[in-house]
Structures are given as structure tokens and as C-alpha cells.
Amino acid sequence: MEKPFSRFERRVAALAAGALALLALGGCTLKHPTANLVEGKQLFVQKCGACHTLAHAATQGQVGPNLDDAFRQDRADGVKSTSIQGLISYWIEYPNLQGVMPAKLFTGQSAQNVAAYVAQVAAIPGQDTGALGTAVESAAQKPASEKNGTVEIDADPTGQLKFLASSASATAGRVTLRMSNKSSVPHDIAVTGGGVNDVGPVVSNGGVSSVTVALRPGTYTFFCSVDGHEAAGMKGTLTVK
Ligand code: HEC
Missing domain, CATH: 1.10.760.10 (Cytochrome c-like domain)
Incomplete structure (x- = not known):
């Protein structure tokens, strides 16, 4: 047989x-x-x-x-x-x-x-x-804070689905969220909460994505809107005072 x-x-x-x-x-x-x-x-x-x-x-x-x-x-x-x-x-x-x-x-x-x-x-x-x-060192995450109206929240350079900050803070007014993405995985930076909903361009290989929004005091979510990335953990909380 x-x-x-x-x-x-x-x-x-x-x-x-x-x-x-x-x-x-x-x-x-x-x-x-x-x-x-x-x-x-x-x-x-x-x-x-x-x-x-x-x-x-x-x-x-x-x-x-x-x-x-x-x-x-x-x-x-x-x-x-x-x-x-x-x-x-x-x-x-x-x-x-x-x-x-x-x-x-x-x-x-x-x-x-x-x-x-x-x-x-x-x-x-x-x-x-x-x-x-130890082949893939995870870049440590640390909180990001606003400087001169800009909060820098970069993407993980090794291509993992996370930002280098999972929390960020800013003062109310016009705020720019800026992400540099050294990895080859495409990402953008988006912000949502309190009626705000905006997203920067998708970039990779050293590109920079940014989005500028008018924010009132409150709590917002920043995230990558590329399919599946937020669900995998590419997001964080932005606190505006
Ligand atoms: C843009 C998304 C994407 C990337 C990048 C990607 N894959 Fe896939 N992969 C898929 C999808 C979707 C499928 C399911 C089949 C299909 O629709 O093509 C798949 C199927 C597979 C399968 C078959 C799994 C099975 O059920 O038998 C393997 C193995 C695989 N991928 C390995 C890899 C490896 C290794 C890499 C990196 C070199 C890679 N993939 C990169 C999306 C991706």
C-alpha cells in the first residue's frame, strides 16, 4: 500500500x-x-x-x-x-x-x-x-514631554510595533506630535480623543511623520494607524494640562 x-x-x-x-x-x-x-x-x-x-x-x-x-x-x-x-x-x-x-x-x-x-x-x-x-535589543521606552510645542515620539528602530514612549505630556494649545521612523516597517502617528482625530503621513526608512492639532486639557491616545499596529501595542497616552 x-x-x-x-x-x-x-x-x-x-x-x-x-x-x-x-x-x-x-x-x-x-x-x-x-x-x-x-x-x-x-x-x-x-x-x-x-x-x-x-x-x-x-x-x-x-x-x-x-x-x-x-x-x-x-x-x-x-x-x-x-x-x-x-x-x-x-x-x-x-x-x-x-x-x-x-x-x-x-x-x-x-x-x-x-x-x-x-x-x-x-x-x-x-x-x-x-x-x-539578546539578538534584538529592545530600545527602552521612556515618557515623552513637549518642547516648544513639539512632542517627539519616535518609532522603535528595530521594527517592533511600538513607539519609544508609551506616555507623553504637553500643555494645552497647538501641539505637534512628531515621529521619526528609522525602521523599514511603515508607520504613521495619529492622535485621537476629545473630538480630535488626525493623522500624519505613513513613513519608513528614516522618514518623519507629524501631525499638528489644537488640544484642550485632557487625555488623548496617540497611535499608529497602519493596519494592526495599534492592536499590537503601538499606542500610548498623551496627557494635556
Ligand atoms: C505585509 C505583511 C507581511 C509581511 C511583511 C510578511 N508576511 Fe508572511 N504572510 C502574510 C500574509 C497575509 C500571509 C497569508 C497568505 C497570504 O495572504 O499571502 C502570509 C503567510 C506566510 C507564511 C505561511 C504561513 C502558513 O500558514 O503556512 C509564512 C511561513 C510567512 N508568511 C513567513 C513570512 C516571513 C518569514 C516574512 C519575512 C521575510 C514574512 N512572512 C513577511 C503577510 C506578511
Whole structure:
């Protein structure tokens, strides 16, 4: 009797016929003992985490599937990490063309490093330790306060979905909220509350977004209005006195 295809193989086959060939080669060509997992994690946080939740990488993106959930059943079925790595490499190169995931965010060794990292940690309990544990330093958050009518609230430079301040303060009157975004993940800065509702332009790669509003004393929320970013934690409270 022929061995039925496993759930994982069927899933790969659903992607494209080519993926199966890739999977068959999996054992030898895709095992990259030299994959740099530390770099893989850093790149994942920079370019993938804004859309994907992955617990080990502490990313909370919600545009694409949660990658722990996506591979949990495969782990339970005993699918090897090298096969999972192959599937992820394939996705990086050939995502669903009708979908929103951009193709070839990474190529060559960088793509291998990202795929190897995700394959190592997806749906695995626990936390990254050692060099992986410190691969992505979270810039510390501290309160922002207004200077000369401007409150500077920058985006996290590593691409994580947060601002460098979760609280801010200003005096009543015309206030400009200004955000510099060094990461490649697109962000804007928006403010809402007390009848105010305004948003600056979406920027990335060193761009600056700002919004100027007339504020009365009270409590407002500042946030990034790009899809899913506020829900993932990219927001804070602005207190006006
Ligand atoms: C702009 C958002 C976005 C970015 C950036 C993004 N993805 Fe995706 N990804 C998606 C979406 C949405 C899907 C679901 C399929 C579709 O619609 O294309 C997906 C699907 C996937 C899948 C398949 C999951 C499954 O259920 O089998 C993997 C693996 C994946 N992405 C990995 C990555 C990696 C690795 C990166 C970084 C190189 C990345 N994605 C960057 C949005 C994104």
C-alpha cells in the first residue's frame, strides 16, 4: 500500500508543485548548519514581525497568520525543522501572489537565516536564550514631554510595533506630535480623543511623520494607524494640562 501523503506534504503541495521537489531535497540542500540564527532573528523582527506574531521573537503582527499557530500541528505530526525551514524559504520567495505578503523580502543567505530561525522556534515553548536572547535589543521606552510645542515620539528602530514612549505630556494649545521612523516597517502617528482625530503621513526608512492639532486639557491616545499596529501595542497616552 502506498504511504499516504502527510498533512504537511499536502500543505506544501497546495502551495505549488515546485515546492514538493524542494521538500524532497529538504534533507540535504536545505539543511544549513551555517545558518546564522542571530541574524535570522534580527531580520525577522525588522521585516516580518510587523505582519506575523512569533512568540520567541516577541513580534505581534496581525496582518498575516500567527506563525506559532501555523506550525503547531506540523510539530505535533513530527515534521522535521528542516522541512519547515524549506516551506518558509519557499514562502519568502513565492508568497501567494494575490496576497499581501511581498515576495523576496530577503534572498540568498539572509532568506536562509530567517527561514532557519523561524523553523527553529515556531510553535516551540519557552524563550530564546544566550546570543539569541539578546539578538534584538529592545530600545527602552521612556515618557515623552513637549518642547516648544513639539512632542517627539519616535518609532522603535528595530521594527517592533511600538513607539519609544508609551506616555507623553504637553500643555494645552497647538501641539505637534512628531515621529521619526528609522525602521523599514511603515508607520504613521495619529492622535485621537476629545473630538480630535488626525493623522500624519505613513513613513519608513528614516522618514518623519507629524501631525499638528489644537488640544484642550485632557487625555488623548496617540497611535499608529497602519493596519494592526495599534492592536499590537503601538499606542500610548498623551496627557494635556
Ligand atoms: C505585509 C505583511 C507581511 C509581511 C511583511 C510578511 N508576511 Fe508572511 N504572510 C502574510 C500574509 C497575509 C500571509 C497569508 C497568505 C497570504 O495572504 O499571502 C502570509 C503567510 C506566510 C507564511 C505561511 C504561513 C502558513 O500558514 O503556512 C509564512 C511561513 C510567512 N508568511 C513567513 C513570512 C516571513 C518569514 C516574512 C519575512 C521575510 C514574512 N512572512 C513577511 C503577510 C506578511
